[in-house]
Amino acid sequence: MTAFRTLSLAMFKGFVRDKATLFFTFLFPLMFLVIFGLVLSDGAADRTKVAVVGDGPIVSALRDSGALELEPHHDEDAAVRKVRDGDLPAAVIVRGQRLEVRFAQSDQVEAATVVGIVNGFVDKANLAATGQPPRYAFAAEKVEDAALKPIQYLTPGILSWGVAVSAVFGSALTLVSWRRKQVLRRIRLAPVSATSVLSSRLLVSAGVALVQGAIFVGIAALPLFGLTLSGQWWLAIPLLLLGTIAFFALGMLVGAFAKTEESASAAANIVVLPMAFLSGTFFPVDRAPAWLQAVSQAFPLRHMNDGMVDVLVRGKGVEALLVPASVLTGFTLVVAVLASRVFKWEE
Amino acid sequence: MTGEQPAVVVRDVRKSYGELKAVNGVSFTVAEGEFFGILGPNGAGKTTTLEIIEGLRRPDSGEVRLLGESPWPRNVKLLPRIGVQLQASSFFEKLTAEEQLRTFGSLYGVSAGTAADMLELVGLADKANERENRLSGGQRQRLSIACALVHDPDVVFLDEPTAALDPQARRNLWDVLRAIRDRGKTIVYTTHHLDEAEVLCDRVAIMDRGEVLALDPPAVLVRGLDAPTHVTLQKGVLPVAEASALDGVEEAHEDEVSLTISTRRPAPVLSALAERGALDGLQVRTGTLEDVFLGLTGREYRA
Numbered sequence: 277m278t279a280f281r282t283l284s285l286a287m288f289k290g291f292v293r294d295k296a297t298l299f300f301t302f303l304f305p306l307m308f309l310v311i312f313g314l315v316l317s318d319g320a321a322d323r324t325k326v327a328v329v330g331d332g333p334i335v336s337a338l339r340d341s342g343a344l345e346l347e348p349h350h351d352e353d354a355a356v357r358k359v360r361d362g363d364l365p366a367a368v369i370v371r372g373q374r375l376e377v378r379f380a381q382s383d384q385v386e387a388a389t390v391v392g393i394v395n396g397f398v399d400k401a402n403l404a405a406t407g408q409p410p411r412y413a414f415a416a417e418k419v420e421d422a423a424l425k426p427i428q429y430l431t432p433g434i435l436s437w438g439v440a441v442s443a444v445f446g447s448a449l450t451l452v453s454w455r456r457k458q459v460l461r462r463i464r465l466a467p468v469s470a471t472s473v474l475s476s477r478l479l480v481s482a483g484v485a486l487v488q489g490a491i492f493v494g495i496a497a498l499p500l501f502g503l504t505l506s507g508q509w510w511l512a513i514p515l516l517l518l519g520t521i522a523f524f525a526l527g528m529l530v531g532a533f534a535k536t537e538e539s540a541s542a543a544a545n546i547v548v549l550p551m552a553f554l555s556g557t558f559f560p561v562d563r564a565p566a567w568l569q570a571v572s573q574a575f576p577l578r579h580m581n582d583g584m585v586d587v588l589v590r591g592k593g594v595e596a597l598l599v600p601a602s603v604l605t606g607f608t609l610v611v612a613v614l615a616s617r618v619f620k621w622e623e
Numbered sequence: 624m625t626g627e628q629p630a631v632v633v634r635d636v637r638k639s640y641g642e643l644k645a646v647n648g649v650s651f652t653v654a655e656g657e658f659f660g661i662l663g664p665n666g667a668g669k670t671t672t673l674e675i676i677e678g679l680r681r682p683d684s685g686e687v688r689l690l691g692e693s694p695w696p697r698n699v700k701l702l703p704r705i706g707v708q709l710q711a712s713s714f715f716e717k718l719t720a721e722e723q724l725r726t727f728g729s730l731y732g733v734s735a736g737t738a739a740d741m742l743e744l745v746g747l748a749d750k751a752n753e754r755e756n757r758l759s760g761g762q763r764q765r766l767s768i769a770c771a772l773v774h775d776p777d778v779v780f781l782d783e784p785t786a787a788l789d790p791q792a793r794r795n796l797w798d799v800l801r802a803i804r805d806r807g808k809t810i811v812y813t814t815h816h817l818d819e820a821e822v823l824c825d826r827v828a829i830m831d832r833g834e835v836l837a838l839d840p841p842a843v844l845v846r847g848l849d850a851p852t853h854v855t856l857q858k859g860v861l862p863v864a865e866a867s868a869l870d871g872v873e874e875a876h877e878d879e880v881s882l883t884i885s886t887r888r889p890a891p892v893l894s895a896l897a898e899r900g901a902l903d904g905l906q907v908r909t910g911t912l913e914d915v916f917l918g919l920t921g922r923e924y925r926a
Contacts, residue, residue, distance in 0.1 A: 282729030286715050286722065293717035458713040461679065462770075466730035467702040622679075 279468050283476035287450075291480055300445070301484060302491060305438035309430060309492060312558060313501045316426035326390055327355035330370030334397050338368075343393050366390040424560070424589060427503045431496040432512075432584030433557040438492065439485045439516060440523045440552070440577050444544045446481050447527030452540040455531075460621050478524050485520040486513070493588070506591030512584055515597060518604040519580040525608050526576075528615040535623065551575045556582075579603040628691055630655045630778050630809040631676055636685030638671055645671040646682070647833035653811055655777075658804050660824035661813045662912065664924065668833040669813040673782055676811070677707055690777065703731055706776035708768050708784060714755045720766050721751040724773050731774035741769040745799050761792030765799055772803065779803060781812035785819060797823060817912035817924060821845075829916060836919040841912060848918055850910030851885040854892060857904030858882055861896070869895045 291297060325345040328335055329352045339346055347364065349355040355367040356378055365386040366379035377394050379387035403410060454460045463473055489512065496503035530547060534540035554571060555561065555578035561569055572578040583600030586592040631653035638646040646668045653659040661669045674680045676687055678694030678701070687694055692701050714723050724738035742748045745765040750758060758766060764784055771779060784800070785793045793816075800823060804810055814820055820827050821841040828838045837844055851873055858881050866875040871888035881904065886892045889907065896902055916924040 278732060279729045282726055286718055286726040289718060289722065290716040453716070458709045459715060462707075462709055462713050462727070463730065464679070464697065465677065465702060465705070465707050466727070467699050468730045 280472045280476050283473060284479050287477050287480045288483070291446075291484065297442075297446075301438070301442045302488065305434050305441070305488070306492065306495065308558070309434045309496060310501075312430050312434075313427050313496065316430070324386060324389060325364060327358050327364050327367035328370075329355050329367065332370050334375060334394075334401050335368070335370060337397050337401065338394070341397075344390065368394060424585075425502070427496055427501045428589040429556065429560050429585055430558070431492060431503050432588045433555075433581055435489055435492045435512075435516075436519060436555070436577055436581045436584050437548075437552045437557040438488050439519050440580070441544075441548055442484055442488065443481045443520045443523035444527040444530065444548055445541065446484070447477065447524045448531035448534065448540045448544050449527075449537055450477055451528060451531030452534050452537050455620065455623060456536070464621055474528075478521065481524050482517055482520050485516045489513070489516050504589070506587070506589055508591065508593055509588050511587035511594060511597060515580060515583045515587065515600060515604075518601055518608075519576075522576050522580075522604045522608045522611070525611040525615060529611050529618070532615050532618040532620060548577075551577045554578070555580075556585075576604055576607040628655070629653060629688075630657070630690060631659075631811060632686075632688040633672070633676060634686040636672070636675055636682045636687060638675060638680065638683050644833045646675065648685075649830070649833070649835050650685075651828050651835060651838055653809060655809055656804075656807055658800075658810045658823060658825045659812070660820040660827040661811070661830055662815065662817055662820050662827050662916075663813075663830035664815055666832075667830040669830055670782055672830070673780055673811065673813055677705065677780055703774055704777045706771035706774065706779045708771035708779070708781045712763070713767060713770075714763075717754060717756075719752050719754055720747055720758065720762075723755055723766060724769055727770045728773040733774050737773055737775075741773050744772070744802060745769040746795065759792070761788050761795060764788060764792070765796060768796075768799060768803075772808075776808070778809045778811065781810065783813055783815065785814060785816060793819065817916065821912050827912070829912070829919060831916075831920055837915065844912065844915045845910045848910045848915050849887070850914045850918070851887050852889045852910075853908045854884040854886065854889065854896070855904070855906040855908070856882045856884070856896070856901060860901040860903045861899065 323342070323345045325347055327349050328346045329349045335346070338344055346368075349358075349367070352367075352369055355369065358364045359367050359378055359380050362380065362382065364380075365383055366377055368390075369376040369378065375394065375398055377391055379390060381387070451460075454463075463470070493503065493505065493509075495501070497505065526547065527544065530543045531540055534543050552558070554564075554568060555575050556572070557577070561572050561578065561581075564572070579600040583597055586596035590596075629652045631651075633652070634650050636646055636649045637644070649668070649672055651659075661672060663669050671680065675682045676689060676694065678689070678696075678698060681695045689701060690704055692698055694701055715726055718726065720742060721738055724741055725735050728735070728737055739748070739751070742751055745768055747758075747762060747765055747769065750762060750766075755763065755766065768781065768784060771781070781800075785796055788796065797819070800810065800812075812824075824841060826838065826840050827844070828835045829844075830836065839847070858877060858879070861882060863875055863877045863882065866872060866882060866884055869884075869892055871886050871891045872884050873887065874885045876883055884892060893907075896905075913924045916922075
């Protein structure tokens with residue numbers, strides 16, 4: 277057991293002393309989390325902005341409601357030019373009792389939104405002017421729907437991706453560099469089993485995955501990003517570990533084929549990057565075309581991701597782990613058998 | 624060479640890679656406690672021979688006994704008793720010299736204290752906390768030898784330990800190798816520095832193109848060569864004609880800087896030179912292993 281402990285310690289030290297690896301393990305995914313988190317965060321910035329020329333009771337009502345963001349203009353031509361240039365979706369022009377909306381043809385949805393809102397305010401003002409009580413009442417209320425706020429799907433997605441990347445690269449690059457530097461030969465000449473060497477490297481990867489989880493979730497939960505975890509978030513831990521083992525095995529397979537560190541790194545990227553895009557790391561897969569969703573079912577990262585979303589933010593229980601855990605375990609078995617078949621001790 | 628049982632027995636071992644016969648019928652025996660050198664130019668089959676003895680490769684035919692056992696297939700019982708030094712970069716990433724030794728030691732269940740002893744032995748005690756990649760080539764080479772010795776093996780295999788070292792580092796390493804020998808280890812090592820083998824080895828096997836051409840103590844090989852001794856003097860201390868006429872001289876010739884006399888009886892030649900007071904710039908060179916190689920292959924030795 278002492279060989280296992282010393283080897284794990286050696287590999288852990290090797291890991292924390294390698295600044296490039298630390299960057300790609302922790303900071304790089306975190307950069308994606310921060311950038312996407314901020315860019316996609318919805319709220320006040322999401323309101324539509326329109327140009328306004330002139331003022332009046334309806335414009336004041338619009339301004340007070342906050343339904344649209346108003347950009348005042350003195351010159352009608354300037355306001356229309358903004359619409360024509362594509363800077364603003366519409367311009368509202370006040371001519372005494374008459375309100376004109378000039379909208380851009382290109383974005384029909386946005387134009388319809390503006391026209392609808394302005395029209396609503398005009399109708400309301402007309403009704404008020406008649407002094408009649410309204411016959412039909414109207415009420416609007418928010419509903420929490422299944423569509424998640426970006427940070428809620430970004431965090432599990434980027435976490436799964438970060439864990440996959442560091443496990444694949446960790447095992448592939450270690451294997452290739454050990455083979456090239458004859459460390460593998462050195463190990464083969466020692467009375468120690470390949471299993472204890474492999475498992476000590478796997479232990480380091482598993483530890484790294486847990487630290488990644490703690491850091492990414494911790495930062496996403498800051499008020500700035502506003503991640504809210506659901507009750508059974510800790511179910512993500514077994515999923516993290518299963519994912520680490522699966523992608524570690526994938527890295528062993530890549531490392532068995534690659535001859536140099538450079539080719540291992542390129543091959544790992546080719547395997548991981550498309551999988552990340554198709555598995556919902558950066559956007560929810562259910563917004564993708566149906567055929568793409570079908571394709572993405574083939575990727576273990578997709579299932580890890582689904583499981584992460586379910587237990588971290590959707591508040592699902594242990595039953596949500598069933599499919600992802602089975603897929604990851606099956607994937608691990610198949611890939612590990614393949615990897616052990618093609619494994620080479622020597623160059 | 625007292626051992627009841629030889630440390631290494633190699634019997635008619637052959638290994639081909641496609642058309643290339645890398646090892647072509649090699650046989651030799653290494654006694655316990657012997658410092659055994661395998662010499663030859665690059666591509667002579669030294670490394671393949673070594674790898675077969677270590678159990679890293681399977682010979683196509685022939686037999687290998689290492690400490691009385693077969694090293695192939697991977698013989699876990701044998702592994703703790705052999706130490707193999709690999710190329711100078713076979714280390715774990717980013718670890719210090721001492722951490723490397725401790726990690727390699729742990730593969731054999733060796734205590735941490737041994738690591739410090741080994742650093743002392745190879746003269747790296749003051750570099751214990753230095754990262755492996757910050758050591759010089761010679762220091763790395765010594766560290767890799769220490770890693771091969773950390774579990775106190777009986778037989779040590781060193782593959783070109785002095786390759787790519789500057790002369791000073793080579794000399795330092797010789798001291799390390801002698802210290803290992805003094806600990807009673809059997810050493811089997813390859814080199815393409817013939818001069819070094821002459822100084823260090825009890826016996827050498829000269830290999831070329833996969834075959835052992837000669838196998839004996841270096842001094843015996845050189846003596847058996849019957850090569851003339853070359854006496855070199857500064858040019859002008861003696862005319863060439865007079866030198867040629869001296870008793871025992873076989874041949875004398877002169878170039879721009881020196882006069883070279885060849886003789887198989889150096890004693891009368893040297894005393895005759897002394898009588899004439901013609902000893903300026905005197906150098907006496909006897910046959911070397913390079914001459915042996917030339918005699919065996921008909922080719923100049925090129926490492």
